[in-house]
Amino acid sequence: MPIPKFDETMLPILKALQDDKTIMMQELSDKIQAEYFDLTEEEKKEKISSGYSRFFDRVSWGRTYLKKAGLIEQPERGAVKITQEGLKVLSQNPESITVDFLTQYPSFMAFQSSGKDKTKEDIGKSLIEKFSPQDMIDRGFADIQGTLKSDLLEKLQGTNPYYFEQVVLDLFQKMGYGDYLGTPKSGDGGVDGIISQDKLGLEKIYVQAKRYAGANKVREPEIRNFIGAMSDGVSKGIFVTTSSFDESAKEKAKNAHNHKIILIDGEQLTDLMIKYSVGVQVKTSYEVKEIDNDFFEEI
Template sequence: MAIPKYHELRISALRLLSDGRSMKLRDFLEPLANEFKLTDEEINEMYPSGNGHIFYDRISWALSYLNMAGLLDKPARGIYKISKKGVTMFNSETPEYINEFVDKEVAKRDKIKKNKNPEIKIIDLNDRQTPQEGLYTSFNNIRNSIYEEILTTILTKTPAAFEKLVVMLLQKMGYGGEIKNSGVVTKQSNDGGIDGIIKEDILGFGRINIQAKRYRLDIAVGREEIQRFVGALAVAQSNKGVFITTSYFSKGAIEYVENLFGNTTVVLIDGKNLASYIYDYGLGMQVEQTIEIKKMDTDFWDSMANQ
């Protein structure tokens, strides 16, 4: 039979997890292939581009949508487990109702994300786009999903690991230049409100001081925390600071920084910008694939004689 679509795999995947076990993505391959009676050729069939196995990818999307709808939990990276809501629905609702519920929840989630950031384009299979527009839409959606993965991964790490990460990021962005050991993570027991320092010259006269807050994505950094950071900069006799968080800044915090007087400069980097910098500068990232798009060379073709 044909390789099932991702929405056709959702109930079967939920059934495999209904006994409360935890499974990795690859653990779903064999039982789902057996259930849908797939041949080895179908299991191993690749996309025309050669980038990825179709069946494996569709399982991944099925699990992602179940997770977005709250029917699955991810206790660790790459691990799936049925949630309390998933258990309740699996034991009391029909497959048709569950699939309808998942579609509605995902659509609701996408609408909220789009309202928060109008730049995000939600893929609509009924939307008539040129192949090139569709490619760019897909790229932006993949990029935004990776942003979310970066932030959720950071939240599983320790505060000390996050402080080290932001120092590495600023160095990757070019701050500190070629200076040896230009980035320093301060000792937690006596950091004076400064989590890291970037030396801008060999003797350390120029310094960028860093505050790093690994906050849950829905918790805002308020004005008071920025004021304390500015006070820490004054004690450190520094006029350059970068405040980095995994969450976002309140309106009051942003206005406070915009209205700072004197020579003190504070740059605010929220979760979205943090993820984009990590992505763009390749910190802890790998290039999965490169797509080369070509267009006709007008000068070349115009130089040829017309009939």
């Protein structure tokens, strides 16, 4: 039989996890391949450009979609486990699980709509029915980037606060700022680090980094305390969080007299980390070529 599409692996994934045990991804892939898909030896060996097994790649995407819908979870690196919602879905004996089926879950819709203007109808429809090959490349790339941003934010929220501070300072150095100095881990008065705006160190910028869960917004008192901790002569500060800022915090930063305060939320932070390759690496690259008409006109 042909290698299954990624959505065709989703129900087998849930069924393979129905014993409520944690299983490693490679073991899961081998299990559903043996029990649900009768692949030829050639199909088993088929690889994508990054070198991964094509079948394993399809299972990995099935895993990602189920995770974003909340039907499975990832308790540790490289491992998966079914959730109570996943068990509930299995108890209904579905004939299949499709992308359209997953659109009933708000967390999945948020993931699919991240950074794109997509409707529920768009998400559930076959891309081939609606889009050109270039459109599909662009939208596929956007989906991959959306998954990366979501996973990266989850990683950041799982780090300890001091490591997160170091990640933020590393990012600013990659962005071209000068030397940085981390402040003591306690009693820092609301400042986690100090960076130079330029390589010569002519002007200093104070940095505050808060590793919060998504629902825990940064509020006005935290911005006020940050401003209050800034030394005389330092007028610029950057406040970074893995969550977001409520309106009172934004207003306080906007109207901070004699101070310029920049706010960076979780969405902006992951964008910057991807742009400057902090905590991420290139998995694979593609070149899309076209006819060089100038070349043929010169012949």
